[in-house]
Amino acid sequence: MPKSRQALLVKRKNLSSWLLSLPTMLWLLLFFLIPYLIVIIYSFLSPDIYDVKFEFSLDAYRQIFSGDYLRPFLLSFKLAIYTTLLCLILGFPVAYYIARASEKLKNTLLIFIIIPFWTNLIIRIFSWRIFLSYKGVMNDVLLKLGLIHAPLEVMRTDLAVILVMVYVYLPYMILPLYSVLEKLDFTLLNAAMDLGANEVKAFFRITLPLAVEGIFAGTLLVFIPALGAYLIPQLVGNQSSLYIGQVITYKIKNIPRNWPMASALSLTLLFLVALLLLLMYALYRRRLAHRYKS
């Protein structure tokens, strides 16, 4: 093919790429990037009962930096850490079990993991309320079995929030773990044990390092939504200790509204998430470099 013709073809291909990507680019520019610009602007305005006043103010940031909202942030981080750890501890054996099952069984087992994931979120939360509430099924059964003498008060506690969070986000951890464990060469484990490594050592030296990509992906998929959780704390949590997602929502929805505060809190959350992503990316890069060296 002559050079000029090839250049023309590349040019035409690029033009069609521009045309094909333009609608999506514009959509995301208008409804994803520009809205954040407005959040930034609103965070420097003054609150009004129903709206915002277009007067410059640093009050929102002043309040955040003086630590007024430290508690909800800490609570949300704690929730995200617990949820991620529990999902990992429960999800790893499950993913491992599915990855080692026979080909036929694998798909069936995966469907069983995915069905709850496809069931409406609010309905799954609601079913936990039926299960956990003071006069709910769990207390009913435990009382009848004589295991407890008074109903347990689990509903409206931080424990209930963690429990339901783990329930909802477990599939998000299992699926990426499964996809790396499925590709894992299990003969390596055999070799290690033939060479005298015990099971624990083989797990920590072989299985775990090779599953790191899945752990990273699963952690991202669980930790980040957990930081912004609103619905689960709202429906099963203790209303006297609010998570940051609830605080932001109240500032937007409840009257008197405080949109500058909601904006500043949102940006703080965004900043923390970005920091976390950078940290994880750095860790990931270091691991890759480490692997190529050895």
Added chain:
Amino acid sequence: MSTTTPRIYKGLNLTIFSLVMVFLYIPILILIIFSFNDSRIITGWQGFTTKYYVQLFNNPTIATAFRNTMLIAGLSTLISTSLGVMAALALENTKFKARKGFLALIYTPLVIPDILMGVSLALLFNFTRVNTGMVTVLIAHVTFCISYTVIVIQSRLEGFDYSLVEAAQDLGAKPHYIFWKIKFPLMLPGIIAAALLAFTLSIDDFIITFFTSGRGFDTLPIYVEGTIRRGTITTINALSTLMIAFTLFLVVVTKRIRKIIISAL
């Protein structure tokens, strides 16, 4: 096989797997059973009834919420999947100058908590003085679905066998003929998977809808949340059971598509 995993592990893994299964399904089972319970409150078994299903079908608010949910899900699936097909075709060209930036723009919404998209869109609609309602909810749903549809369709294109296209070109086929007769049919499973994912995400969404729907435009999740908050929950069990049945129906019908979604994730 039996030699590679130590027996203790196998036992432990099976135990945890079984416990997780119980954990995942007990609440759903309870919900289904209680939808037939003849009691105004959620405690104790008071006898079998189907009256909540009858009430459900006679409730005009639920009917409207259901219609709204399906309308939004259908339209946002259509728009986000169409945009996804175009974007995936653009990304196929690895020499495309804006490729890296475009990919970053597509991936970013996925690593930001949902609630922030809700807040930012709520403020956008306030700033522009747009009345919230069906259109704003639709815009929001398309926005959070696009990233998923592009990624699912694009991941299918990555394993694409270009020798088929080249063979057709050598035989003198026109570009649009090649697209519709060869490329599109091969992309179709990915497109269906993307559409299904968008549809599920849309009917499932609460938080972003909560921020972008005005009063008087409720989707099912918004209606259900309001009902739970007000404590009038008798028909919610029945509604939930039907929604679970709908999910199972989707899962069974779309056996092949599910595989593609798994491989894309």
